[in-house]
Each structure stands twice: as structure tokens, then as C-alpha cells.
Amino acid sequence: MNALRKLRRGIGQIELVALPRPVPQSGEVLVAVRCAGICGTDLHIRHDMYSNLQPPVTLGHEFSGVVAEVGADVCSWQTGDRVTVESAAAFCGHCDHCRRGDTQRCPQRQAFGISKDGAFAHYVVARQEALHCLPGHVSFQEAAMTEPLAVAVHAVMERSCLCRGQVALVTGPGTIGQLVVQVARAAGARVVLSGTARDRDRLELARRLGADHIVFSDQQDVCGAVDLITGGNGADAAFECAGITAAVRDCLASVRKGGEVVQVGLTGRNIELCYDSICLKEITLKGSFTHNHQTWAKAVALLAESNVDLGPLISGEFPMEEWQQAFDLCEKGAGLKYLLYPNANSLEG
Numbered sequence: 258m259n260a261l262r263k264l265r266r267g268i269g270q271i272e273l274v275a276l277p278r279p280v281p282q283s284g285e286v287l288v289a290v291r292c293a294g295i296c297g298t299d300l301h302i303r304h305d306m307y308s309n310l311q312p313p314v315t316l317g318h319e320f321s322g323v324v325a326e327v328g329a330d331v332c333s334w335q336t337g338d339r340v341t342v343e344s345a346a347a348f349c350g351h352c353d354h355c356r357r358g359d360t361q362r363c364p365q366r367q368a369f370g371i372s373k374d375g376a377f378a379h380y381v382v383a384r385q386e387a388l389h390c391l392p393g394h395v396s397f398q399e400a401a402m403t404e405p406l407a408v409a410v411h412a413v414m415e416r417s418c419l420c421r422g423q424v425a426l427v428t429g430p431g432t433i434g435q436l437v438v439q440v441a442r443a444a445g446a447r448v449v450l451s452g453t454a455r456d457r458d459r460l461e462l463a464r465r466l467g468a469d470h471i472v473f474s475d476q477q478d479v480c481g482a483v484d485l486i487t488g489g490n491g492a493d494a495a496f497e498c499a500g501i502t503a504a505v506r507d508c509l510a511s512v513r514k515g516g517e518v519v520q521v522g523l524t525g526r527n528i529e530l531c532y533d534s535i536c537l538k539e540i541t542l543k544g545s546f547t548h549n550h551q552t553w554a555k556a557v558a559l560l561a562e563s564n565v566d567l568g569p570l571i572s573g574e575f576p577m578e579e580w581q582q583a584f585d586l587c588e589k590g591a592g593l594k595y596l597l598y599p600n601a602n603s604l605e606g
């Protein structure tokens with residue numbers, strides 16, 4: 258089979274190589290990949306800006322596919338089942354975090370495309386518990402976006418207390434920001450989304466998909482705009498999805514007293530903030546990192562109930578052989594989610 262692999266550390270070092278088809282062991286399932294999304298993480302890996310990477314490794318952690326073969330002791334999956342697969346390839350299962358169900362905090366957690374061979378390949382091997390059955394009406398394309406959707410679900414439904422009738426500020430209209438907007442809307446909140454003039458198309462798309470208000474953070478004062486919308490109260494919750502200092506500041510400034518700020522984006526550097534506002538406004542500041550099994554069940558339920566609309570976030574689709582073109586488009590910041598089709602030119606199907 259063909260696989261797109263990071264062969265060693267360094268800039269680039271990514272090649273399409275031929276590998277033997279993997280064999281599922283006891284408790285494992287072989288999945289024929291249908292679609293796999295390119296994520297910011299993959300771009301960081303391309304530029305050697307991802308320190309946890311364990312090359313050589315096949316990239317790709319956002320995917321959907323069809324069960325092609327099951328290992329011994331697998332009884333709940335059959336050849337032909339349509340699935341999406343949790344990006345956590347493994348965790349220890351016995352540390353305190355795992356026992357609480359917070360497997361995203363497990364120190365032994367391994368992720369597809371980072372420390373385990375991932376989904377930019379004809380086939381990927383996964384533990385049977387990581388699979389989720391796709392409702393019939395959910396396309397492989399939408400299902401390949403379950404991973405970023407689960408990031409949004411964890412932030413909104415598991416890390417924040419956002420509830421119906423409240424106002425949420427979301428900063429950054431990238432894929433995660435768009436999905437946080439949709440999940441917050443599904444939770445019954447009114448949503449204000451901020452971005453820069455450069456993000457105009459993404460902001461307009463978010464408005465069509467449910468954002469109640471959009472704010473241009475480089476032309477307007479975000480806090481002032483939120484005050485106008487909330488009658489001076491401020492947002493009940495802010496979800497920082499841009500990973501830039503100005504957006505973190507906007508979140509702290511725009512939440513009401515007693516409100517909460519959930520940090521979803523990574524800034525990649527030490528930043529300077531008005532830290533006293535956390536004390537003076539009694540802000541609850543929380544981090545939100547990836548997801549766990551329960552999060553995925555909720556994300557699949559949102560897809561099943563058609564409470565989110567992921568199709569419009571897909572900006573381009575490419576056979577895996579054209580990965581460079583797809584990666585380049587992602588890096589230009591044009592559009593949102595690009596999908597690769599590992600089996601598009603394969604007779605193996």
C-alpha cells in the first residue's frame with residue numbers, strides 16, 4: 258500500500274512510500290481509509306515545528322473509512338462497516354486520568370500521524386474501541402471532520418458551562434473556530450465571531466452557517482462590539498481559537514464578570530496579558546485539549562442529528578498523490594479544510 262510518511266526530523270522529509278499492508282492484531286481493526294483531512298498539525302510537521310513527532314511515521318489523524326479486516330477477539334465490527342476513528346491510537350488505560358475517562362490527559366497517549374502510523378495511507382490499523390459507526394446519511398467527507406468537531410465539542414460541551422440563551426464570543430474563524438461556533442449554536446447560545454479583514458470570506462461563511470454576529474478585530478474594538486450586543490454585560494463565555502495574543506486579550510476583555518475563557522488555540526510562545534483581569538472580574542480560565550471517547554460519541558450524535566453542517570467547510574479534495582498541492586493550498590490560508598483520498602487511484606479499493 259502507499260503511505261505518506263515523515264521519514265525523519267527536519268524540514269520536508271515527507272514522501273509517498275510503498276509499505277506492506279498492515280495486519281490487525283488481537284482487538285484491532287484494519288480500516289481502508291476513504292477520506293483524511295489535512296490539519297495545521299500536518300503543516301507544522303512538514304516544517305519540523307512539532308516536537309512530539311516520532312518519525313518515521315505515516316501522517317494523518319482525521320479520517321473516515323470502511324472496515325477491511327478484523328483481528329482476533331473483535332466481535333462488534335464487520336468488514337464493510339462505515340466508520341470514523343478516534344485520533345488517539347493508544348493510551349495506558351490504568352493511570353488516574355484514563356480511569357476517570359480523561360484519556361486526553363494520559364501521559365502515554367499516542368496519536369495517529371504523530372507517534373503511530375496514521376491515515377494518509379490505503380489502510381490504518383486501529384484499536385476496536387476507537388471506531389464509531391457512521392449514520393447512513395453522514396458522508397465520508399463529513400465524517401473525516403469528526404476529529405476537529407470533537408475538539409469543538411470538548412471545548413463547548415465538556416470544558417465550558419455554556420447554556421441556552423447565553424452569549425459566546427469565538428475568536429478566529431479557522432476550522433476549529435467555525436466548529437466551535439456551530440457547537441455553541443447547537444447548545445442554544447448566541448455567538449459572536451471575531452476575525453481580521455483578511456478572514457472576510459471565512460467570517461461570511463460562518464455567518465451563513467449560524468454565527469449571529471461577526472466582528473472585524475482589526476477594524477473594531479471587539480470588547481465594545483460585544484458590549485453593544487449584550488447591553489453592556491459582556492459575553493458569558495469566550496472561546497479562544499485563533500492562538501494569537503490579541504485574541505486572548507479580546508477574550509479576557511469581552512467576558513462578563515464571573516464569565517469563563519476557554520483556551521482552545523495554541524500561541525506557541527509566551528505572551529503578555531492583563532492577568533489581573535482574571536482576579537478582578539472573577540474570570541474562570543480553562544484549557545481545552547483534544548477529546549476522549551465520550552466526546553467522540555457526542556460529536557457523532559451531532560452529525561447523526563444534523564445539528565452541524567460540515568460540508569461547506571471543505572475547500573478542496575485531492576487524491577493522496579497530489580498531497581503537495583493540497584498542503585501548499587492549506588499553507589496559503591485559502592479556504593478551510595482540505596481532504597486527501599488515499600484510495601482514489603488504487604485498485605485495492
Ligand SMILES: [Zn+2]
Nearest residue numbers: 296297298319
Ligand atoms: Zn487535526
Ligand SMILES: [Zn+2]
Nearest residue numbers: 349352355363
Ligand atoms: Zn493513562
